[in-house]
Amino acid sequence: MSDFFRNFFRPNTELSLEELIAKKTTISFVVFFSCFAAAYVGWHWLSEQPKGAANLQTPLRKVLDANEQAFSRVASYRHFAKTFPKSKAAGFVRVNGNVGLTSELDSANWKLHLVKANGDTLLISLDEIKKIPKTEIIFDFKCIEGWSQISHWGGVSFRDFVHYFHLEQEAGFNYVGMSTPDEQYYVGIDMPSALHPQTLVCYEVNNQPLPLNQGFPLRMIIPVKYGVKSLKRIGYMYFSNERPKDYWYERGYDYYSGL
Numbered sequence: 001m002s003d004f005f006r007n008f009f010r011p012n013t014e015l016s017l018e019e020l021i022a023k024k025t026t027i028s029f030v031v032f033f034s035c036f037a038a039a040y041v042g043w044h045w046l047s048e049q050p051k052g053a054a055n056l057q058t059p060l061r062k063v064l065d066a067n068e069q070a071f072s073r074v075a076s077y078r079h080f081a082k083t084f085p086k087s088k089a090a091g092f093v094r095v096n097g098n099v100g101l102t103s104e105l106d107s108a109n110w111k112l113h114l115v116k117a118n119g120d121t122l123l124i125s126l127d128e129i130k131k132i133p134k135t136e137i138i139f140d141f142k143c144i145e146g147w148s149q150i151s152h153w154g155g156v157s158f159r160d161f162v163h164y165f166h167l168e169q170e171a172g173f174n175y176v177g178m179s180t181p182d183e184q185y186y187v188g189i190d191m192p193s194a195l196h197p198q199t200l201v202c203y204e205v206n207n208q209p210l211p212l213n214q215g216f217p218l219r220m221i222i223p224v225k226y227g228v229k230s231l232k233r234i235g236y237m238y239f240s241n242e243r244p245k246d247y248w249y250e251r252g253y254d255y256y257s258g259l
């Protein structure tokens with residue numbers, strides 16, 4: 001044993017082959033068990049940490065938030081979602097998620113309630129929105145649950161909507177918040193993504209009015225984000241510098257959900 005320790009501190013070049021192998025094997029074991037112990041201690045520490053938003057341990061939430069910070073800058077609004085020819089669009093468009101859609105909808109009297117920066121509320125009808133030149137997009141709609149589908153949507157770009165209703169001041173806020181008329185489903189969208197040229201305030205799928213389960217009369221289509229952010233059946237819209245509350249963020253998903 002004492003030989004072994006002496007060899008341990010002698011330069012490799014002075015050791016016999018057997019001595020060298022013994023030394024290297026020992027080093028491997030020491031490194032392996034140190035890593036194992038460090039991982040165990042780290043995991044134990046993590047599991048003892050207080051829980052923050054969405055029941056995640058605070059350090060994990062911090063990493064997730066840091067990822068968001070990084071990716072919301074680069075991933076979502078700086079690029080364009082790939083678009084496709086009409087021939088690639090699905091004839092039968094998949095339906096997913098009905099939170100906020102189960103309450104009765106008074107279709108004839110529906111109006112979008114848009115809260116302006118000065119506190120006034122604009123009541124906007126679908127006919128008014130249809131006066132804005134139409135924009136269509138065919139893109140691969142992606143749901144966080146793992147499916148995607150090339151689908152064809154029509155409406156007005158959020159940018160055009162902002163200009164038409166003179167919302168330049170509102171567009172200066174960091175976020176736009178939206179909810180269904182019954183306020184059961186709600187999302188917050190960072191303003192750069194809302195103003196992305198491909199983001200639609202949408203009233204048609206495959207050139208037809210939206211079906212009720214896909215958000216009639218008005219929904220969002222945000223090609224640079226996962227489907228969770230494309231709120232169906234918009235009731236309210238407001239603007240804020242703080243993050244608006246967000247249904248799936250509260251359930252542990254990434255706030256920006258960018259692609």
Ligand SMILES: Nc1nc2c(c(=O)[nH]1)N[C@H]1C(S)=C(S)[C@@H](COP(=O)(O)O)O[C@H]1N2
Pocket residue numbers: 093094095096097098099100101142143144180185213214226227228229230231232233
């Ligand atoms: N009001 C409301 N909007 C919603 C949802 C929901 O549950 N309620 N689900 C979201 C999710 S997770 C997805 S993937 C898309 C699905 O849109 P689609 O039904 O048109 O496919 O709607 C989004 N908008």
Ligand SMILES: [Mo]
Pocket residue numbers: 096097142143144145227228
């Ligand atoms: Mo989704």
